[in-house]
Amino acid sequence: MPELDNAAIARRLELMGDLLEIAGADKFRFLSYRKAANAIRAWPEQLSVMAEEGRLTDVPGVGAKLAVAIERLLATGTFPELEDAMAAYPPGLVEVMQVPGVGAKRARQFFEKLGVDSVDALDRALDRGDVERLGGMGPKSAEAVRRGLATHLAHRGRMLLMDALPLAEHASEELARVPGVERVEPAGSLRRREETIGDIDVLVSATDAEAVMAAVRELPFVAEVIASGATKTSVLTTAGPQVDVRVVAPAQFGAALQYFTGSREHNVHLREIAKRRGLKINEYGVFRMGEGSAEERIGGATEDEVYAALGMTTPPPELRTDTGEIGAAASGALPKLLELADIRGDLHAHTTSTDAHSTLEENRAAAAELGYEYLAVTDHAYDLRMVRGMSVDELEEQWALVDALNAARGDLPYILTGVELNIGADGSVDYDEDVLARFDFCIASLHSGFGESAEKNTARLLAAMDNPFVDIIGHPTGRIIGRRDPVPLDIEAVLEAAGATGTVMEVNAYPDRLDLKDTHLRAARRHGVRFAISTDAHRAEHLRYMRYGVSMARRGWVTADEVVNAQPLGGLLGSLKRNRRA
Ligand code: DGT
Numbered sequence: 108m109p110e111l112d113n114a115a116i117a118r119r120l121e122l123m124g125d126l127l128e129i130a131g132a133d134k135f136r137f138l139s140y141r142k143a144a145n146a147i148r149a150w151p152e153q154l155s156v157m158a159e160e161g162r163l164t165d166v167p168g169v170g171a172k173l174a175v176a177i178e179r180l181l182a183t184g185t186f187p188e189l190e191d192a193m194a195a196y197p198p199g200l201v202e203v204m205q206v207p208g209v210g211a212k213r214a215r216q217f218f219e220k221l222g223v224d225s226v227d228a229l230d231r232a233l234d235r236g237d238v239e240r241l242g243g244m245g246p247k248s249a250e251a252v253r254r255g256l257a258t259h260l261a262h263r264g265r266m267l268l269m270d271a272l273p274l275a276e277h278a279s280e281e282l283a284r285v286p287g288v289e290r291v292e293p294a295g296s297l298r299r300r301e302e303t304i305g306d307i308d309v310l311v312s313a314t315d316a317e318a319v320m321a322a323v324r325e326l327p328f329v330a331e332v333i334a335s336g337a338t339k340t341s342v343l344t345t346a347g348p349q350v351d352v353r354v355v356a357p358a359q360f361g362a363a364l365q366y367f368t369g370s371r372e373h374n375v376h377l378r379e380i381a382k383r384r385g386l387k388i389n390e391y392g393v394f395r396m397g398e399g400s401a402e403e404r405i406g407g408a409t410e411d412e413v414y415a416a417l418g419m420t421t422p423p424p425e426l427r428t429d430t431g432e433i434g435a436a437a438s439g440a441l442p443k444l445l446e447l448a449d450i451r452g453d454l455h456a457h458t459t460s461t462d463a464h465s466t467l468e469e470n471r472a473a474a475a476e477l478g479y480e481y482l483a484v485t486d487h488a489y490d491l492r493m494v495r496g497m498s499v500d501e502l503e504e505q506w507a508l509v510d511a512l513n514a515a516r517g518d519l520p521y522i523l524t525g526v527e528l529n530i531g532a533d534g535s536v537d538y539d540e541d542v543l544a545r546f547d548f549c550i551a552s553l554h555s556g557f558g559e560s561a562e563k564n565t566a567r568l569l570a571a572m573d574n575p576f577v578d579i580i581g582h583p584t585g586r587i588i589g590r591r592d593p594v595p596l597d598i599e600a601v602l603e604a605a606g607a608t609g610t611v612m613e614v615n616a617y618p619d620r621l622d623l624k625d626t627h628l629r630a631a632r633r634h635g636v637r638f639a640i641s642t643d644a645h646r647a648e649h650l651r652y653m654r655y656g657v658s659m660a661r662r663g664w665v666t667a668d669e670v671v672n673a674q675p676l677g678g679l680l681g682s683l684k685r686n687r688r689a
């Protein structure tokens with residue numbers, strides 16, 4: 108069983124508290140679980156370590172009884188009281204309780220009287236009219252619950268970029284076909300390629316606004332039209348996310364795009380600079396302020412016009428975080444960022460030889476479709492027993508296959524032999540040196556240690572990077588967005604050592620990893636670190652996730668010359684640590 112980190116423990120205790128509230132337990136009891144959960148989420152040390160040393164009761168809010176429950180949780184993934192609570196009321200009821208206007212008492216009533224065990228079931232019960240017929244409810248109360256449910260669904264947390272981007276692109280394609288439409292551009296956090304997206308903003312330049320509004324209401328994936336006015340329509344999609352579409356006249360498109368791209372911080376800073384220059388910028392254009400209330404419109408058809416009016420070149424949307432990009436734009440010092448087209452191959456891809464679903468040949472065909480020059484095979488190394496990591500015999504077989512595929516490759520991508528090593532508790536990796544020397548390159552990753560101290564994990568990574576055969580560190584912080592916190596690490600020390608040892612840092616492009624992330628990349632660049640943007644594909648189709656890694660690299664100000672897999676094969680190989688040493 109994977110080790111539970113503090114966030115996971117906290118989530119389970121929270122669930123326990125919520126289920127107790129639904130069950131009508133004494134307030135003191137369910138609040139005690141929630142208080143403990145909050146304390147644990149913020150606690151700096153991993154509870155798994157404290158449990159081993161019998162120190163769980165050091166955590167505020169954790170008494171002797173709760174300590175026993177947490178020990179059971181760590182050992183088995185659950186504890187008896189939680190099992191009992193889940194048997195009495197389904198966990199999906201917790202989300203029902205959170206719907207505005209529902210609460211614990213009504214959630215219990217909906218479950219006991221109507222069998223509602225999830226928000227989807229609540230939706231159906233509302234549709235059938237069951238809710239309004241319930242004792243103490245009536246049409247008015249049911250309508251309030253329906254509104255609450257819409258609000259809840261619209262604000263049901265944020266989605267991964269990978270869930271938002273294809274939807275926005277689909278919507279944009281449909282809207283581009285509407286007569287009179289000149290341009291369609293996703294804006295907001297999506298255009299900035301934030302790792303998660305609250306809602307999707309799409310900006311349309313068109314002469315006939317109502318035609319666009321009508322088209323938005325008719326988009327194939329619209330579940331509900333929330334609001335539709337003269338120039339703005341908001342819809343909920345069947346997939347959940349809200350999409351806001353705004354229409355502007357072509358002359359305003361640049362100003363509106365700049366405004367609705369954000370970020371808010373970037374825009375606030377920009378408006379301050381405009382004011383100092385006697386200018387005003389808003390979503391309608393750039394204006395020169397004259398005497399009294401007189402103002403003259405001097406631009407706004409394109410974003411470049413907006414920035415040029417402020418004496419700036421246009422910063423790429425990914426940089427608009429107000430963390431230095433405005434100064435760089437003003438002094439002509441914006442970097443030429445990495446682009447997807449710069450990528451020449453993927454350096455992290457698994458096959459059916461371990462835990463993935465595609466063969467090496469399938470991966471190669473997918474890489475060929477992407478126009479790649481090379482592709483690596485990097486299956487899991489021996490020590491990762493839960494996925495039956497590669498034995499040396501299995502590696503010999505794989506290498507023979509690679510030789511055969513490369514010998515008859517024609518125009519297909521060249522296959523590099525790699526592996527994903529496991530960094531052990533002491534920083535050592537799988538296999539003997541004579542085996543390690545036979546790979547074209549090695550990735551090494553932390554697959555354990557989420558409960559270890561930052562000191563210990565940092566030491567493990569530093570030791571791994573000292574290994575002359577460890578060329579790349581895979582998904583360096585181990586985070587999974589929304590599900591797992593990064594391993595405790597002194598990231599600055601790790602990045603400094605990466606620069607000093609010439610170890611490449613991965614930008615894992617798998618959409619729920621995106622690891623290293625933007626802020627780490629900026630820190631790494633200061634240490635002269637080079638990067639590999641890699642998908643960690645477990646299916647051939649996953650090779651297409653490269654775009655998410657490139658977006659994250661761009662947010663980190665990374666340029667093509669800093670990326671090893673933006674180099675031709677010879678340059679890539681020559682820059683690897685093992686070959687630079689020789
Ligand atoms: P999200 O949706 O939470 O992922 O983040 P955004 O950045 O897409 O935020 P959203 O959808 O509320 O607004 C889109 C952009 O519009 C935002 O990045 C900046 C601009 N914007 C919207 N409202 C305001 C505002 O009141 N002030 C300023 N300065 N900008 C705004």
Ligand code: CA
Pocket residue numbers: 295296297305306307308
């Ligand atoms: Ca948004």
Ligand code: CA
Pocket residue numbers: 295306307308351
């Ligand atoms: Ca929005």
Ligand code: ZN
Pocket residue numbers: 455457527581643
């Ligand atoms: Zn991997």
